[in-house]
Amino acid sequence: MSFLEDITPVLAQRFGVENLTAQDRARHGYDLRLALDQERLTELVGLLKEAGCYLEYITAVDQGQVLELLYFFGRYDQPPFRLQVKVAMPKGVAVPSLAGIIRAADWQEREVFDMFGQRFAGHPDLRRILLSEDADFHPLLKDFKPGPEHGGEVVNLERK
Amino acid sequence: MNAVVRYLRDVFSGAWSLAMGMSVTLRYMFKPVSTVQYPREAMPLPEVYRGHIELRRFAETGSHGCVACGECFRICPSGVIKVQGLKEEADRPNRAVFYFIDFSRCSLCGLCVEVCPESALAFSKVYEEVGVSRYSTVVDLIARLESQGA
Amino acid sequence: MLRKTLTEDSFYLNLGPQHPSTHGVLHLLLKLDGERILECKPLVGYSHRAHEHMGQNRTYLQFLPNTSRMDYLGGLCYNHAYCLAVEKACGIEVPERARYIRTVCAELNRISSHLLWFGAYLMDLGAFTPFLYAFDDREDILAILGEVTGSRLTYSYCRFGGVNRDLNQNFLDGTKAFIPKLRKRLKDYRTLVTKNIIFLNRTKGIGTVSAELARDWALTGPNLRACGVAYDLRRAEPYSIYPELEFEIPTATAGDCYDRYWVRMAEMEQSLRIVEQALGRLPEGPVKAAGVPQWIQPPAGDYHFSYESPRGHLGIYFVSDGGRVPLRMKWRTPSFSNLSILSEILPGTLVADTIAILGSIDVVIPEIDR
Ligand code: SF4
Ligand code: SF4
Numbered sequence: 001m002s003f004l005e006d007i008t009p010v011l012a013q014r015f016g017v018e019n020l021t022a023q024d025r026a027r028h029g030y031d032l033r034l035a036l037d038q039e040r041l042t043e044l045v046g047l048l049k050e051a052g053c054y055l056e057y058i059t060a061v062d063q064g065q066v067l068e069l070l071y072f073f074g075r076y077d078q079p080p081f082r083l084q085v086k087v088a089m090p091k092g093v094a095v096p097s098l099a100g101i102i103r104a105a106d107w108q109e110r111e112v113f114d115m116f117g118q119r120f121a122g123h124p125d126l127r128r129i130l131l132s133e134d135a136d137f138h139p140l141l142k143d144f145k146p147g148p149e150h151g152g153e154v155v156n157l158e159r160k
Numbered sequence: 161m162n163a164v165v166r167y168l169r170d171v172f173s174g175a176w177s178l179a180m181g182m183s184v185t186l187r188y189m190f191k192p193v194s195t196v197q198y199p200r201e202a203m204p205l206p207e208v209y210r211g212h213i214e215l216r217r218f219a220e221t222g223s224h225g226c227v228a229c230g231e232c233f234r235i236c237p238s239g240v241i242k243v244q245g246l247k248e249e250a251d252r253p254n255r256a257v258f259y260f261i262d263f264s265r266c267s268l269c270g271l272c273v274e275v276c277p278e279s280a281l282a283f284s285k286v287y288e289e290v291g292v293s294r295y296s297t298v299v300d301l302i303a304r305l306e307s308q309g310a
Numbered sequence: 311m312l313r314k315t316l317t318e319d320s321f322y323l324n325l326g327p328q329h330p331s332t333h334g335v336l337h338l339l340l341k342l343d344g345e346r347i348l349e350c351k352p353l354v355g356y357s358h359r360a361h362e363h364m365g366q367n368r369t370y371l372q373f374l375p376n377t378s379r380m381d382y383l384g385g386l387c388y389n390h391a392y393c394l395a396v397e398k399a400c401g402i403e404v405p406e407r408a409r410y411i412r413t414v415c416a417e418l419n420r421i422s423s424h425l426l427w428f429g430a431y432l433m434d435l436g437a438f439t440p441f442l443y444a445f446d447d448r449e450d451i452l453a454i455l456g457e458v459t460g461s462r463l464t465y466s467y468c469r470f471g472g473v474n475r476d477l478n479q480n481f482l483d484g485t486k487a488f489i490p491k492l493r494k495r496l497k498d499y500r501t502l503v504t505k506n507i508i509f510l511n512r513t514k515g516i517g518t519v520s521a522e523l524a525r526d527w528a529l530t531g532p533n534l535r536a537c538g539v540a541y542d543l544r545r546a547e548p549y550s551i552y553p554e555l556e557f558e559i560p561t562a563t564a565g566d567c568y569d570r571y572w573v574r575m576a577e578m579e580q581s582l583r584i585v586e587q588a589l590g591r592l593p594e595g596p597v598k599a600a601g602v603p604q605w606i607q608p609p610a611g612d613y614h615f616s617y618e619s620p621r622g623h624l625g626i627y628f629v630s631d632g633g634r635v636p637l638r639m640k641w642r643t644p645s646f647s648n649l650s651i652l653s654e655i656l657p658g659t660l661v662a663d664t665i666a667i668l669g670s671i672d673v674v675i676p677e678i679d680r
Contacts, residue, residue: 055528139363170507271371
């Protein structure tokens with residue numbers, strides 16, 4: 001019995017069957033996608049931590065009005081298991097921080113904050129991590145246009 | 161008593177480690193030297209070495225073969241190529257009249273060489289170029305080819 | 311270097327950003343009580359080059375040269391990973407020969423990365439000679455790889471659907487001669503370093519990480535295997551030709567600096583085995599799939615790919631809207647997670663051990679900063 005078969009009914013029961021989508025691992029690289037409300041994030045992560053998962057990374061995708069936060073969880077054993085947790089919400093809404101549950105989330109959340117300006121409620125030390133401290137922009141948002149004020153010159157990439 | 165034993169053992173094992181290490185070092189002392197005295201000798205460059213790009217000279221025409229199709233300009237990730245062509249004769253393809261490249265931003269990735277339909281580009285084997293300002297890195301490859309003589 | 315005195319005995323010390331033992335521009339802000347560390351804050355980002363942003367404003371092929379610049383020690387592995395990720399998303403079949411060639415080159419690259427780490431680590435610990443030997447061996451690998459890729463660090467060798475050049479005779483001869491040579495050298499390293507009492511005293515029992523702690527901090531790669539978890543993506547989520555090859559996953563139990571060292575040394579031997587096997591079975595045929603478009607357009611959707619880089623779990627995640635340019639390009643680099651554990655394991659140790667622990671984690675700063 002693989003971990004995937006074990007966890008799927010648990011997740012479906014607690015977080016709703018309609019939120020859980022099986023993915024084709026051979027193509028997309030992960031097994032399950034769980035669309036989640038941000039309030040239930042800590043509950044889910046507590047469960048995953050108990051179950052022996054590790055936090056691979058946190059990232060986000062800017063979809064215009066909505067920012068999609070993506071959390072990837074994996075496991076150190078065979079057969080492989082990978083879960084994508086997708087939290088979509090309007091920009092500017094804070095999400096509960098996971099740094100208190102999984103330590104690896106500390107830096108990952110700082111990176112998302114740095115790049116997307118997403119705030120994490122309860123993060124112990126939410127500062128910029130990769131960009132300089134006095135930067136006033138979030139470069140991976142789609143409305144960010146690099147200009148001379150961000151240092152360096154802009155290469156005009158004219159192409160079709 | 162115990163401390164004395166431990167001390168002696170430490171001394172002995174330290175000396176042993178040292179002797180073993182020295183034996184390896186000594187063995188290598190009589191092996192050929194692997195350092196290359198760089199400015200005086202140079203390492204052989206591999207056949208496919210990727211230096212900065214240059215236009216190839218074709219023996220038939222004695223000149224470059226660029227038709228200014230713009231493929232390299234489009235694929236260059238850094239956007240450092242600027243090529244301009246001119247139609248010299250009605251039934252012949254265009255011919256590039258200038259081909260500017262800014263070496264300081266070129267990442268030597270080689271995509272332009274690969275993409276060129278005329279195989280007009282090649283890697284040079286020069287890696288020791290100097291200039292006095294950042295503007296000396298902007299070079300017209302056609303003028304450069306011509307100045308190098310036939 | 312002293313910033314300000316807090317109380318009579320505790321003070322801040324800035325280790326880096328320019329420090330020979332931080333291997334690049336890493337800044338550790340240490341709060342010290344005499345020689346003992348009370349608190350450690352790693353500060354990163356000094357070599358941030360916006361690779362993810364670049365990935366989102368250029369096409370898939372144009373981003374390829376960037377990949378080897380993220381981790382300059384494992385450039386070929388990163389190329390390989392990126393090509394595998396895109397090929398998987400587009401469903402491109404890679405010819406058999408190309409898959410073998412890529413694996414051979416990636417493993418050679420892994421060895422060269424470990425060799426550099428070995429030399430630099432020993433130099434951090436104060437042993438100068440192994441550094442010279444390691445660089446001599448590494449030079450051989452760079453010359454061999456240079457024969458086919460034309461470059462020494464930023465290879466850009468893999469292409470979507472294969473590699474851009476077939477192996478030549480120099481490469482094959484060079485590798486054949488190199489394998490026994492490195493085997494002999496590894497034996498020398500054992501006499502010179504692994505059994506050396508000074509080295510043992512400086513690394514045994516220092517910077518211990520338990521398997522549980524490692525999971526909490528998402529450690530991967532040799533650092534995790536040193537804690538006794540046999541997690542190697544080449545086996546856990548096999549890609550390329552790894553399922554056909556025989557090799558072991560070296561693990562240790564204590565999770566201290568010595569074990570991390572030992573795991574990497576053992577890994578080099580396994581990599582040599584892989585190279586030997588793959589070269590022995592090298593099939594004939596084309597090295598690049600025909601008909602791969604220049605402007606690749608993966609079908610809309612999101613794709614994840616995991617790769618075992620020399621430093622651990624490299625995750626590539628990209629979102630495509632069906633166009634030529636990805637909507638999002640995310641790289642999960644292993645050193646980023648591996649480094650963050652420092653703030654947990656450093657407090658309580660001595661400054662001299664900081665260098666031993668930091669070195670044993672094997673971080674590559676440009677990979678963290680991206
Ligand atoms: S080598 Fe790469 S960066 Fe340089 S000009 Fe050619 S395509 Fe542009
Ligand atoms: S791709 Fe070749 S022929 Fe076309 S413009 Fe560039 S150098 Fe000239």
